[in-house]
Each structure stands twice: as structure tokens, then as C-alpha cells.
Amino acid sequence: MIVDDTALIFEKSRHGRQTHLLPEPDGAPVEKLIPKKHLRKTPPNFPEVAELEVVRHYTRLSQKAFSIDTNFYPLGSCTMKYNPKINEKIASMPGFARLHPHQPDSEVQGALQLMHDLQGYLAEISGMDAVTLQPAAGAQGELTGILLIKAYHVERGQTGRIEVLIPDSAHGTNPATCTLAGFKAVSVKSNARGGVDLDDLKKKLSDKTAALMITNPSTLGLFEEQIVTIAKLMHDAGAQVYMDGANMNAIQGITRPGDFGIDVMHFNLHKTFSTPHGGGGPGSGPVACKKHLEPYLPIPRVVKVGEGYALGYARPKSIGRVKAFFGNFGMHVRCYAYIRTHGPEGLRRNAENAVLNANYLMSLVSGRFKIAFDRPCMHEFVIDGSPLRKLGIHTLDVAKRLLDYGFHPPTIYFPLIVKDCLMIEPTESENRETLDQFAAALIKILDEAKTNPDLVHHAPHTMPVGRLDELKAAREPIVRYKPVKAS
């Protein structure tokens, strides 16, 4: 039973309560060690609570969050697959968790070997020549990849290449990344089949083009059938091809970006390789590239030296560091374990079953919902939500009502090019019954829209709170707790 407990930890604070974690300091008084002008006048207002209160508070909060462990979570483009428990146990082994990043190479050979081998696995999976594990998340991977391309052009005197072409179905991070790298983002239209509009691409391609940034499979859940032609067009024009690897789950072991013309890409380890999403992070965004971009990869590189492993810094053309130390190592450990568990067969089966699950779910709902593109999908599919308006409901209503049925809603209103859309990615982890139940819930909501529209409009009804006033939150931002002063 969930107890009605909405208080913040600060509101549970009572003077004099405490935990007993550390001893009373027994050394010289601080005032004798640090000049008074540097010492704070009032301590930070941390809560005063006992241990059980802390445990119960955060345990109860955890019960107010949907998760893969508790609910089907078909959030499109986020690949909410099962996160193996063993990988959590492994990452917390002291031999990994208790490593200090300043330890000399000789003391961390196991860690360096793991990173070195993982780089090799990711290169093989992507068909690329070199990998850096340093980027902290997908968005940082994108920036790293685009900076490699920039450095490549600059070294060749191609400084006039200032534009990056981006299909209009792309994730918002793609254009934002280009701006950060000092490029201009140029949007390319999609065609009726959900692929890149080749005519529009050709129109926008010029000697100013530095690169194309393409997501393949796309956010529409479709493999770009013209990818080989597109890559050739770009290369012939002296431009590079960047791939957003958010949707690698659909193609691992089936086809490789390096084989279809991609020069550089990032992985999202928290998607394809199941490192946990953790309520919004940590992510991890390794970048893989072809040989011609390798000299520009961030330092340090993990290299094999004889029988051992070392961190290599002597890379004069490197773009430099993108993050302190070597990336989110704890995520590398989980990813390594995941790949070693699966092996080549397991990874391919993941792709096949992710695609089968998505197509099966699409077939279950296609009679009642408008599918945006009527052809087999990859790991996800997109519903055009515009007909819902005729029933007097919106995509948002469907999403909120799904919560009452115990399902996390799909991604909604993205990609932007399909009106009012729902983007649904079941992943390979789910069984047939779950997909059947989810489809039944979606269809039932359509029926409810006719029989009991209020039920849908005001959903959810079973969550700790109802729909929130987001406008108020933005207009009168309250972004921290402040104690109420006793009057």
C-alpha cells in the first residue's frame, strides 16, 4: 500500500535528530586551521533526520516512479529494455567501483584491458576502425563526432564548409550540437516514405557542406533505404556522414554503419547495450569513426603496449579532452558485460526480436490507429495521432490514460514531422502477452473516448497527482524548497 506521504525531506527535519555515521572530530579546532574570513557564517540548511526516516523517505519516493522493473515502458527512441541485474553487481565490485582515475596505469590493468577490448567490440559492431569511450552521453558523443569532422576539414583547408545537413525527423540534439561546433544546421525534408528527400538533399548540398547528420534507423523507425546513395553523394561532394546511433538496437549484427558509408557515429550505451537510464542518466556516448578521422579522437586513448595497456596522450591532432578522465567507466563495465553475455548470436537475436516485437505490436493496433508509414518498421513505429481529434481527444490524453492501465506511455509529439504522434518502441525484452495487453489498452482508450470521454480527458486517475499545471511552474518558477518562516 502506498501511504499518502508528500512531504519533502526538509519538511521532515526536526532539530536534534541525526544519523550516526561519522565520529565527533577530535583534531584541532577548524578556526585554528582556516582563517575565519573563509568560514561560512551559517551552515547549509541540511535536513536533520534519523536513518530510518531517510530510508523510508527515499524508498517511498521510489514507489512513485514507473520503471522497466515495474512497468512496460515503450518510450520510442529510448530503448527501454531489461537492464540485467548481474551488470549492476559487477559494476559495484570494488575492483571497478573503487578505482581512482589518477592511479598509475600499472595499477589498473584490468580496467584498461576492459576499455581496450570494449573499444574493439564497438568497432566490430559498427564496422568502424577506432572508438573513444570518453563522451559522457549521446549528446556529447554527437559534439565529439562533429568536432572530429571539423578538425578534418580544417586540416585540409576546407574552412568554407560551415553547414551541416540534418533531416527534419532528427532529434533536437543534432541541430543544437551543430551550433555548438560553430556550424549552421540546414534542415532537409523527408519524403513520403519517411526517408530523406533526395531532391531536397541535392538542392542543399554544396561546397559549403561539412557533413550530413543522419539517424539510421530514423526516429520514424525506418531504415533509410537510400543510405548508400546518400553517403556517396556526400562523399563525392567532399562532405562527411555522421550517424546518430540512437537506434542501433535494430541493426546490430544485421548491418553495420561502416559498411553503408558512415564516417563517424555515436552509440548510446543506455539504449542498445542496456546500461540503466537511472531516471535520466548517467548516459554514455562512445564515438566510432573511420581511419581518416582517428587522429582527431579525444585524448587520452587506451592503447595496447606489448602485453599490457596504457593511456596514450601523444596525439598532436587530437581535438583534446571532452571530459575529465576517461568517460563514464561504470557504464563501460556494464556495456562490456552485456556484450560478453550476448556474444555475436545474442546481439543479432536482440535486433531480430526488437524488430519482430515492434512489427507485431504495430499489427495489433493498425486496424484502429493510423500508422504513419505503411511498411514494415524496424525497432519502433509511429502512430499519426491527428485522427484522434475527431474523437474529441488528443495524443496527450491517450498517454495519460495509459498510465491508469499501468503502462508508461510512448514518446509523444516527436518526431515533429508526424502530427500529434506516438512513437512506440517495445524492445526485444517484452513478451507477447505484454504487447497484447498494451495493444488492448490502447484500443480500449479509443472506445472510452466515445463512451466516457471525461475519463480520458482527465486521466490519469490512479497516480499520486493528477495532471500538473506546467504553465504555472514555468511562469512562477519554484525550483527549490524554502523553509516557511514562523510568524
Add this chain to the structure above:
Amino acid sequence: MDYIQNASDDAAAMLKAVGAKSVQELFTSIPKDVRLGRALDLPAGMTEQELLAHMAGLAARNRTTDSHTSFIGGGAYSHFFPALVDQVAGRGEWVTSYTPYQAEASQGTLQSIFEYQTLICELTGLDVANASHYDGSTAMAESVAMALDHSDRNRILVSAAVNPQYREVLKTMFKQIGVEFVELATFEGATSTGGLAEVAKTAAAVVVQSPNYFGVIEDLAELARAAHEGGAKAVASVNPVALGLLEPPGACGMDIAVGDAQPFGIETSFGGPWCGFIAAKMELIRQMPGRLVGQTVDGKGRRGFCLTLQAREQHIRREKASSNICTNQALMALRATITMSALGREGLRRMATLCVQRAHELHDAVTSIPGVSRPHKSPFFHEFAIQTPVEASVLNERLLARGFLGGVDLEKSYQDLPRGMLLCATERITKADIERFRGALAEALREPR
């Protein structure tokens, strides 16, 4: 191996429903000549039992801050944290959820972030903190982006006593778009403030760190005053444990404070994942990168929390966004939040005080050895530089043989500190450890080449 639930019967039935004869039929949009047509060249899969043995073997090839008494700091700190952190933050509901896009089904995540934001504001003395960021180095880069966004100047002044890796990240991010960096010199280990107001007249921001890379406590109030006199924003990277005792950057007049919450319940884990934080004055809220959680009400007037001011972010602004951040480090922020709550006011005071005391006892112990001296006179928190007659890398090998992880080799980044070493002591170090370390260091220094 895999974690797929459906058996072959299920697959057959599902294929039938789809109207495909085989799974391969679903992949026909992939041109034939770029299909792999072979198995990936990867090691064969393993069962859980085999995997565990394999991983334990790799882990055993590393020495750790548990197997050895460690005095390494330099941006990553080995602290005590309570057992409840692993237990509570390790719950599947926390670990396997995603960004709280659906607020009603994510109140737990959102409230925990709201509490985190509050704790960071309390520590830093600033008005608003974001929902966390990759790490301290990238948080500093974001703070520079905020300052550039707020100014038409294109120059950043950075103290030489800022973590060298953080400075490298700044250069990677901003030199390529033409931002100029000017290094601020140090005196006695602290950033020089002489003439700073004058050079700040051409800069968008003055970036410092306190305690800085040498462990020295900077005069943040004076640095902020000089920056503002020149019309630049003042940015400080701070250690959150130190803020249990030190005057917060907000009270010193700093506009932005960044740092890494790693010391609060987050394993050093060979450099990540950690938890960068960014806090600022309210006037900078719309320049704040990343997620931000706000308080609001539902239709019945009940308090609730949601992601807010999203018009700042990449998914709305796309190419007009000044940051491309998507994820935060929610799970790491949660660990920090739980740790800070468990420590509470008294625990934080004890932790910070023990750090100061042990570090000063360590300082007195090692500088009593002939030939060992501290090159700086300024006050320090829980880290300090020493110089010895032996190269730090050689000394560290000798210390390792005696069961210690020594200090960070300073000479790599600071040529003006030959044979320099950075030593750190947290509350994990005992007085007995310090006594043993003094003996080991004295012995190591006497060891012939």
C-alpha cells in the same frame, strides 16, 4: 545468451500476425549488399555464472582505494558513505526509470531532483541549481557557455590553479569557435587578484576554483569583486564537502558555481559516472542548461513537481539552443541527495571538519620529514602540494610497495613544481594511517635508485 522472453512458438505466432514468413523479411529495407552476411567477430556469449567469474578476474587485476590506503585526490575523492545509499538508490524503480517526461508517473524522480536542487542551492548559497550534469569538468564548460551567452565579449580568464583537465575541456569546447583563454597566474598557490579588475574588462567571465587544484582556499569575495568591476561574470568551481565549512560562493558574490557532487555517495569508479552541478543567481535562470525541476499543483491543488522552463532546451530550441544537453545524471544526483540527507547538518559538519583536521595532520607529518616541503603558504582544505627530492612517479611506486596509493603527480601539469605531489586526506584516513604513511614516505625517500 540473451534476455529474450519469447520462445520460438511465440515468434512463429507473431510472424503469422505480422504476415511475414521469417524475421529476415522484416529487414528487407536494408540493401542486400550492405547486410553483414556473417556473424560479428566477437567472443561467444556467456552464462551469468561464467560472466561473473570472467569479470571478477578483470577486477582482480586492479588495485583499489580499498586494498590500499589512498592519499590521491585531484578532482576525485574517496569518502565514506552509508550502507543505505547502495540499498536505497539501488532499487530497480530508481535504476530502471527514464527522464521524467510523464510527471504523474515520475513524482518520485522529480521530487528527489527538487530536493537535490535545494541541497545544491543550500551548499552554494545561490538561487537556482539544475537537475545535474555529466561531471564537474563539463559543468564548468556549460558555465562558460552561460557567461558567453550573457555577454558580447569573447574572452575567458581562467586561473592556472583550476583543475588542468577542466581547463583542457574548456579549450576543446570553445577554442574551436574562436573563444580566447587567458590564464591567471597564482601566488603562494592562490590566484593573483592584482590587476584582475583591469583585464576583466575584456572578459565574459573569470573562472576560478576553490579549494583550487593545490587544495588552496581562494579569496572568492575578492575575485568576484574584481570580476564584477571589470564587467565579467564570476564563476567558481567548488568542492561540495568543503562547503560544509567554507563561505559559499553565493555569499562571496559569485554568479555561477559548478562542481562535482561525487564526494557525496558516488564511487570514484575510475572517473565516472559522477554528478556535475551548476548553480547560479536567479537572473541567469534562463541561461541555465539542462533539466530543471519546478514545483506546481495539479487540478485538485495538490503539490507536484515537473520539468520546467523547457523552452531553454534543445528539443524545443533546436539549432538556437546554447547547449545540446539531453540527459542529466539523475541516478548519481539521487545518490548524492540520499547521502546529503543521511549526513544531515551534523554529519556534513563532521565530514568537512574531519577532512580539514586529517589533511592538516598529514601536512604536519610529511613536512616534518627532511627534504619534504609545501611550496605554498596559503590556507588549504583537504589537499595540499608537497615537493620532495624524488620524482612523484618513482615515489608512488615505492609507496605502493608499502601498501599506499600516494599522491597525484603535479609536475605533469605544473613544470614549475618539479617533483611535486598533491596529497589528499578525507575522513576515511585515520591518525594511525598518517603515522604509518609518514614512516613509509621517509623510508621511500631514503630508498636508493
